[in-house]
Structures are given as C-alpha cells and as structure tokens.
Amino acid sequence: MIPFNQLKPLHDLLAEEIALAMRRVADSGWYILGPEVEAFEREFADYHNVDHAVGVANGTDAIELALRAGGIGAGDEVITVAHTAMATVTAIEAAGAKPVLADIDLSTYTLDPKSALDSVTDRTRAIVAVHLYGQPADLTSLGAIAKERGLLLIEDCAQAHGAAWNGAKVGTVGHMGTFSFYPTKNMGAYGDGGAVITEDAALADKLRKLRNYGQTTRYTHQSRGRNSRLDELQAAILRVKLQRLDRHNQRRQAIAAIYDELLPDLVTPRVAANAEHVYHLYVIRDQRRDQLMEALKARDIGTLIHYPVPIHLQESHRDLGMAVGSLPNTEKAAREILSLPLYIGLSDDEVKRVCMTIRELRG
Ligand SMILES: *Cc1c(COP(=O)(O)O)cnc(C)c1O
Numbered sequence: 001m002i003p004f005n006q007l008k009p010l011h012d013l014l015a016e017e018i019a020l021a022m023r024r025v026a027d028s029g030w031y032i033l034g035p036e037v038e039a040f041e042r043e044f045a046d047y048h049n050v051d052h053a054v055g056v057a058n059g060t061d062a063i064e065l066a067l068r069a070g071g072i073g074a075g076d077e078v079i080t081v082a083h084t085a086m087a088t089v090t091a092i093e094a095a096g097a098k099p100v101l102a103d104i105d106l107s108t109y110t111l112d113p114k115s116a117l118d119s120v121t122d123r124t125r126a127i128v129a130v131h132l133y134g135q136p137a138d139l140t141s142l143g144a145i146a147k148e149r150g151l152l153l154i155e156d157c158a159q160a161h162g163a164a165w166n167g168a169k170v171g172t173v174g175h176m177g178t179f180s181f182y183p184t185k186n187m188g189a190y191g192d193g194g195a196v197i198t199e200d201a202a203l204a205d206k207l208r209k210l211r212n213y214g215q216t217t218r219y220t221h222q223s224r225g226r227n228s229r230l231d232e233l234q235a236a237i238l239r240v241k242l243q244r245l246d247r248h249n250q251r252r253q254a255i256a257a258i259y260d261e262l263l264p265d266l267v268t269p270r271v272a273a274n275a276e277h278v279y280h281l282y283v284i285r286d287q288r289r290d291q292l293m294e295a296l297k298a299r300d301i302g303t304l305i306h307y308p309v310p311i312h313l314q315e316s317h318r319d320l321g322m323a324v325g326s327l328p329n330t331e332k333a334a335r336e337i338l339s340l341p342l343y344i345g346l347s348d349d350e351v352k353r354v355c356m357t358i359r360e361l362r363g
Pocket of ligand 1: 058059060061084085087088130156158159180181182192193194
C-alpha cells in the first residue's frame with residue numbers, strides 16, 4: 001500500500017524536538033502572541049531576507065488580511081485563477097472584493113499573464129498570483145502588469161514555501177507574500193497557521209493591527225480588525241520545521257526527479273526557466289485520467305486530483321456567471337490532471353514502484 005500522503009513518518013523523524021518545543025510553550029504559561037511567535041516571525045523574515053513577517057491564524061486569513069492591509073475591499077476587483085484551492089477565492093470574498101477568474105498557462109498550471117491582462121478593468125485593484133503545486137507563477141510578467149496598471153501584487157505561497165523565481169524566494173517579489181502552515185503543506189504546523197511577509201513597514205504595521213482586533217496598545221483601537229493570530233504552540237513547532245524546510249524541499253525535488261526520469265512518455269511537470277519548483281505536488285496529465293486513477297487504486301496506490309472542479313464551475317460560484325468553456329486551459333487541466341504520492345518518508349523504491357505500475361497500466 002502506497003498512500004497519496006501521510007504525515008506520521010515526518011513526525012517520527014522530528015518527534016523529540018517537537019515534544020521539547022511543545023513542552024517549552026506549555027511550561028511557559030504564555031500561549032498567544034508571545035516570545036515564540038516573535039522569534040518565528042524574525043526567523044521566517046530572515047529566511048526570506050525581508051524585514052517583516054506577521055503570523056496569522058491560517059493561509060486564507062493571510063490573503064484576506066493582506067488585501068485589507070492593501071486597502072482593498074467592497075467595489076474592488078481582484079484577479080486570480082479558478083485553478084486553485086477554494087481558499088484563494090474565499091479570502092478575496094472575505095475581504096469584500098470581487099474575484100475575477102482568469103485562465104492558466106497549461107504548461108505550468110499558474111496564472112497566464114495574458115489572460116490576467118485581458119481581465120483588467122477600471123475596477124481592478126490587485127492580482128493574487130498562486131504558486132500552485134510548488135511552482136512560482138510568472139512573476140516577471142505579472143509584476144510588470146501590476147506596476148504598469150498600479151495594482152497590488154499578492155503572492156499566494158501556500159503551496160510553495162522556499163520556491164524561487166530568478167533566485168528570489170517566492171513572497172518577496174510582490175508587495176506581500178502569504179503562507180499557510182496547514183499540516184500537509186511543505187512547511188506544516190500541528191494545526192492551523194499562516195503568515196504574511198513584506199518589505200513594507202506600513203503594511204506590516206497594518207497587518208499586526210488587523211490580526212488583533214485593530215488594537216494599537218492594550219484596549220485602544222484606531223481601526224477595525226479581526227482575530228487572526230498564530231498561537232505560541234504552532235510557532236514553536238514551525239521554528240523546528242523552518243530549520244528543515246530546504247532539506248525537505250530537496251527531498252521533494254529528488255522524488256520528482258525519479259518520477260521525471262521513469263515517466264518519460266507522460267505529460268510530467270514542466271519547470272519554467274526562471275523557476276525553482278518545490279513540488280508540493282507532483283502532477284501528471286493523462287487523457288484517460290479517471291481509468292488510470294481507478295487502476296492505481298486497485299493496486300493500492302493512492303492519488304488525488306488538485307482540483308477536479310474549477311471554481312468558476314462550482315455550484316457555490318454559479319453567480320459568477322461563467323459558462324463551461326470560458327476558461328479552456330483550466331477546464332482541460334481539471335479533466336486530465338493527477339497528483340502522485342509525494343511526502344517526506346516516501347522511499348525511492350516506492351516511487352519507482354509507482355512509476356513501474358503506471359508504465360505497466362499504460363502498456
Ligand atoms: C492551503 C491553501 C490556502 C489556504 O490555507 P489555509 O491555511 O487552509 O487557510 C490558500 N491557497 C492555496 C493555494 C492553498 O493551497
């Protein structure tokens with residue numbers, strides 16, 4: 001049996017250090033916005049070579065608060081993709097703005113800059129670029145569009161901790177980078193967590209207020225905010241995980257390299273020339289995807305589809321009024337993509353077994 005994902009093997013590797021971190025917090029008697037969150041924010045900012053990191057409750061809030069900090073809300077349009085986790089769109093709507101869904105580049109599964117440009121109207125205020133599966137979106141082109149049109153560029157890095165574009169870590173090219181520490185992400189907490197990074201001191205200051213009811217000093221509020229805090233326990237655990245992030249990403253890249261080598265006749269991930277891909281997911285494409293998925297399941301190999309129904313075709317978003325066929329690349333991807341097993345603790349032999357099974361099934 002090779003499951004699609006499991007978290008226990010990684011925990012077993014780190015168990016002692018994680019236990020010490022949790023114990024340290026429990027014994028400290030301080031559980032919200034304390035020394036662990038402060039230390040994690042400093043270390044996460046340093047890792048990205050930026051001035052500010054602000055811990056928040058989850059990756060959805062990170063996007064919502066980034067938009068709010070950027071002054072975006074009711075009446076504003078925000079361009080993003082329909083080929084992403086629902087959370088990206090949930091966050092835009094939570095900020096009070098209208099999501100405008102553009103198409104993807106089918107070779108990288110990320111926002112197609114031409115489609116983004118075609119979606120700009122006089123109400124457009126921001127672009128949320130999603131670095132899907134661990135691969136950066138085309139930040140050069142999207143950065144140029146944002147600059148020319150005076151738009152805020154937010155990078156949704158929930159699937160791409162440590163990935164890079166032209167050597168710069170994702171999250172540092174746009175005005176703000178948002179992260180999720182949901183347990184299955186490349187850097188996962190033991191519960192929910194998120195962060196926003198930025199070089200802009202004024203944005204960081206707004207984010208710190210927004211996450212804590214708009215509070216400036218105790219019980220004094222200059223603006224309205226929310227409750228969206230990273231807790232001390234998660235921060236202490238994330239400090240352990242951050243030290244291993246590059247090594248874990250290297251292991252993910254090594255697994256991807258075996259898939260690349262042993263699945264040459266399939267549509268395997270294409271890495272853009274400027275990109276460092278950190279393989280949150282290893283996604284192939286096959287016109288007979290459903291049969292392949294079923295056959296792998298029958299041979300005890302787990303796979304998943306990220307994502308089977310694009311957001312513009314979800315029942316929840318019918319009111320966007322987008323018909324079937326309106327985002328052809330997105331819809332083609334949704335029909336053909338399949339995510340193969342990939343996690344820390346998956347052995348080379350297991351990866352090879354997945355490859356041999358796929359080759360056998362496809363004749
Ligand atoms: C996971 C994810 C999010 C949301 O993160 P949560 O911590 O679950 O709120 C946002 N965007 C993308 C692309 C994600 O994969």
